């Protein structure tokens with residue numbers, strides 16, 4: 001069990017991940033108000049006392065209540081955790097700005113960059129929320145496995161050591177381990193870029209390539225992640241940690257990943273829109289591929305795998321042609 005005294009958590013975003021984290025917080029003895037922006041979705045959560053749309057099979061405890069009123073979610077809240085998709089992040093933290101006490105920290109478990117600007121989410125949050133403690137939760141963590149209580153470990157990176165510890169302690173307990181970190185940049189770029197690389201491994205597996213290909217994509221993908229992450233100021237050790245190689249391996253190798261499944265679907269001939277419709281949930285790598293592409297061009301960072309994923313998603317290049325382009329690259333030193 002968590003050693004933190006019982007908290008009242010406003011949890012914003014009742015998708016699969018927000019719901020799983022809500023269940024975890026309740027198991028740790030905390031009270032959760034789960035806010036959603038769609039009245040009909042919230043009505044269904046209240047009626048069913050379960051998230052039948054995004055995380056079926058896990059009834060809500062009496063300490064988890066859904067609401068479509070942000071004011072109600074924040075009433076008496078001691079902590080605030082944002083779990084909306086990256087495209088909604090600025091909008092949601094902007095709504096928080098005028099509602100939160102000045103000293104209250106904000107944590108999020110969103111993985112992605114701001115689509116329009118390519119900014120890391122802590123940069124967005126700092127711009128909107130001014131000087132308050134911020135933290136990002138990231139790492140290898142499928143919602144269903146957390147809801148089932150299967151052992152999981154994540155990283156909590158913050159600009160404030162005490163807030164990192166507070167947020168980690170809220171989540172830590174039973175079968176969930178939360179490690180603290182000071183590297184928000186590294187943790188955030190890992191969480192965003194791994195989704196793009198998972199699309200690449202999904203494509204490769206969907207085209208019938210083997211284990212050699214998958215291992216090569218993960219390893220060379222990690223090299224791309226380290227290049228862009230260190231250029232942005234991330235710390236080298238983060239890339240070998242839970243948010244880095246941990247989440248990259250998880251997402252690239254298991255079909256619970258929506259990003260990997262999108263890659264598999266593209267390889268089978270489905271369009272991006274068809275694949276997204278079948279998956280029926282957020283596939284962050286689709287918009288992140290565009291943001292990463294623009295960012296790597298601007299910074300002059302070579303990211304051949306991410307770049308081919310971008311071409312497949314946005315320039316109607318076929319998975320086969322993208323594969324050819326990668327394999328035809330000139331030999332080069334592995335490091336440097």
Ligand SMILES: NC(=O)c1ccc[n+]([C@@H]2O[C@H](COP(=O)([O-])OP(=O)(O)OC[C@H]3O[C@@H](n4cnc5c(N)ncnc54)[C@H](O)[C@@H]3O)[C@@H](O)[C@H]2O)c1
Pocket residue numbers: 013014015016017018036037038041054083084085086087088091092109110111112141142143144280281282284
């Ligand atoms: N599902 C996982 O296993 C998992 C694990 C770790 C991190 N994440 C990350 O968590 C974030 C949320 O993903 P998810 O898996 O819960 O997605 P999901 O598709 O299961 O649900 C998305 C949720 O976001 C809400 N939403 C959509 N647009 C919104 C808006 N404009 N304002 C407010 N809410 C809005 C939807 O109503 C829905 O409740 C993503 O960044 C994802 O990468 C997910």
Ligand SMILES: O=P(O)(O)OC[C@H](O)CO
Pocket residue numbers: 111139140141142143195198247250251256257258259260282283284
């Ligand atoms: O289903 P995905 O591909 O969005 O991945 C979910 C989590 O980010 C895995 O850690």
